[in-house]
Each structure stands twice: as C-alpha cells, then as structure tokens.
Amino acid sequence: MSRLIIAFAVLALAAAAKPPHSYPALGRVVREDPRLDAVLANDARLEVVASGFAWAEGPVWDGNSGGLFFSDIPRNSIFHWSMESGAELWMKPSGFTGIGEYSPEPGSNGLLLDAKGRLILMEHGDRRVALWEAGRGKVTLVDNFEGKRLNSPNDGALKSNGDLYFTDPPYGLPKKADDPSRELDFCGVYRYSHGKLTLLTKDLSRPNGIAFSPDEKTLYVANSDPEHAVWMSYPVKADGTLGAGRVFVDVTAMVAQFPGLPDGMKVDRDGNLWAAGPGGIHIIAPDGTRLGRIETGEATSNCAWGDDGSTLYVTADMYLCRIRTKTHGAAAHADLR
Numbered sequence: 001m002s003r004l005i006i007a008f009a010v011l012a013l014a015a016a017a018k019p020p021h022s023y024p025a026l027g028r029v030v031r032e033d034p035r036l037d038a039v040l041a042n043d044a045r046l047e048v049v050a051s052g053f054a055w056a057e058g059p060v061w062d063g064n065s066g067g068l069f070f071s072d073i074p075r076n077s078i079f080h081w082s083m084e085s086g087a088e089l090w091m092k093p094s095g096f097t098g099i100g101e102y103s104p105e106p107g108s109n110g111l112l113l114d115a116k117g118r119l120i121l122m123e124h125g126d127r128r129v130a131l132w133e134a135g136r137g138k139v140t141l142v143d144n145f146e147g148k149r150l151n152s153p154n155d156g157a158l159k160s161n162g163d164l165y166f167t168d169p170p171y172g173l174p175k176k177a178d179d180p181s182r183e184l185d186f187c188g189v190y191r192y193s194h195g196k197l198t199l200l201t202k203d204l205s206r207p208n209g210i211a212f213s214p215d216e217k218t219l220y221v222a223n224s225d226p227e228h229a230v231w232m233s234y235p236v237k238a239d240g241t242l243g244a245g246r247v248f249v250d251v252t253a254m255v256a257q258f259p260g261l262p263d264g265m266k267v268d269r270d271g272n273l274w275a276a277g278p279g280g281i282h283i284i285a286p287d288g289t290r291l292g293r294i295e296t297g298e299a300t301s302n303c304a305w306g307d308d309g310s311t312l313y314v315t316a317d318m319y320l321c322r323i324r325t326k327t328h329g330a331a332a333h334a335d336l337r
Helices: 034-038
Strands: 028-031 047-051 056-062 067-072 077-082 086-091 108-113 119-123 128-133 137-142 156-158 164-168 188-193 196-201 207-212 218-225 228-235 246-250 265-267 273-277 280-284 290-295 300-306 311-316 319-324
Touching (some): 067 108, 067 311, 156 207, 207 265, 218 273, 265 300
Antiparallel strands (some): 077 086, 156 164, 207 218, 265 273
C-alpha cells in the first residue's frame, strides 16, 4: 500500500517524532499456565513504540510499507507507524466527514487489509463500512441494514473466501445507545458478501472484537458489556451463517478489578486467542483455559500480528506497544467479495 499521507489537518503529537533506538517497557506478563511458555518467552516485554494518542485502536500490519496502520478514534485520524519514521498522521478525517462536532468517538475503529492492499475501515461517524484503495479513494461498502442506518461499525474479520464479518455496537453515536438518531434497536453481528448484508445474530448487548479460529469453523465475538463481559464462541456453518453461541470465557468478575472490557482480538496459528480485556491482553487456549495475561495497566483496546507475523502489536489507551512472541498469527489473506 502507498505510504502517501492523506491528511486534511496536521496533528502536533509527540508520537510523530523519530523513533528512539530503544523503547520503554509497559506493564508485565502474568503467567497462569505452563503452556504459556510455548508462545511467550520468560523475558518477553511489552515495549511502548509510540504514545500521545487520545484512544488508539484498530491496528493492522501492512507488509507493503513495512509498518502498522491504526486508528485514533477521538481525533478522527489514522496513523502509520514504522521503525524508520515512527508514528505519522496518514488520514484525517478517518470516520466522520461531516461538518462540526459529531461525537466523542467520531473516527475509524477497526481496520483490515485485503490481499490487494485495500484498506477496510469501520467508521463510527459516517456509520458505515468503507473501502479505501490507493489512487481511487474511499467508497461505501455498506451503511444500512434493511434500509435502517447502522449504529457505528466497530471491528471486522475477513474470512479466507473474502466474506467480511463485523460488529455494530452504538459507541460512535453522540449519545451512544440512547442517541435519538439511532435507527436499529439492537447491536448486530453481520456478514457482508457479494454486496449483500446478512444479520447473523442480535443477541449480544455490545458486540465488539471479532476473529476466526485458524480453520474458520469458529467465530469469536467479544461482548464489551460490564454486566456481561464475555467472549462468545459461534460455530460457523457451511453457508457462512452461525450456529448457537456459547460463552467461551467470562471475565465479568474482573471488570471491577482491572481497566478495560472484552475488545479487539487476534488468533495465533495454534488457535490461541490473544484478546484485549480487563487487565490487558488475555492469552486463551482453544479449550478456554487462560494461559496468562499481558498486563498493560491501561484500558487495552486491540492487537495485531506484525513484522514477520510473530510480533504482537497492542493498542492500549494512549499507547502503541509491541511484544515479541514464540508463535505466529493465523491471518487470512483474502480479497473482499
């Protein structure tokens, strides 16, 4: 993807400075199961590679540029980070293109790249899923379900066949769930395929992060509701729809003890879930056992595999961080259909 900076305003952030030769550590690794040793070394440390953001989210690694794209939702911006250049403003506005103030969280949230290098954006302010392509700009993929505007698309996952699965809580609306402009009375999990939007489930109060197991037979969905803070597991049927979901992991009891809620997540090649939640990144085996946590001390929003696929990049409040692992991400390289 082109490194061309698309910007309509300049953000004066310390994060845009040239990167240092070494990076400070943040938080600690909490080990809860011996199996963690297979994926995370004893001396693994979470490094802060950039900071100064309002609320960093939606990271995605771009192999073409050798860097990471991520959203700063309150600032309606997307940044690009690399070892050579640090964090640079790449797109503004990123999720709300209207005039004046819209909401506290107007920008893009989750970001994805398909095999053609096209950027897929979950846009809060414009209440749509958009597609950006170098030299062609942005187009709307979908902004309504059965004629009613989406709430504020949050996070997405591409299946290897090109189908896009995404979540739609109300966090980007000016008054969130109580906003008078809200047209849907539920928060959906959807599939977008060949121009058609299908509602997969509306049973979750706050669907958020979303990811497939390596064999794509299971879809994980985070529910960022402090009263029911869980990761759900859904069987994926042959036709792409979902079977009955079950609670994969329940961390409701942790909400009062640690900052953060179930949020963005990724899966490694062995099926372990690396999921933002209360207390940082939870590393969860396919059988539902938590192997440990990367405790950030901050409300942690999301993560993404980068570099050669073995580095986990983490967005935690104002920070962009990374940690070296002993595994690799299970990423689908698909063209959006």
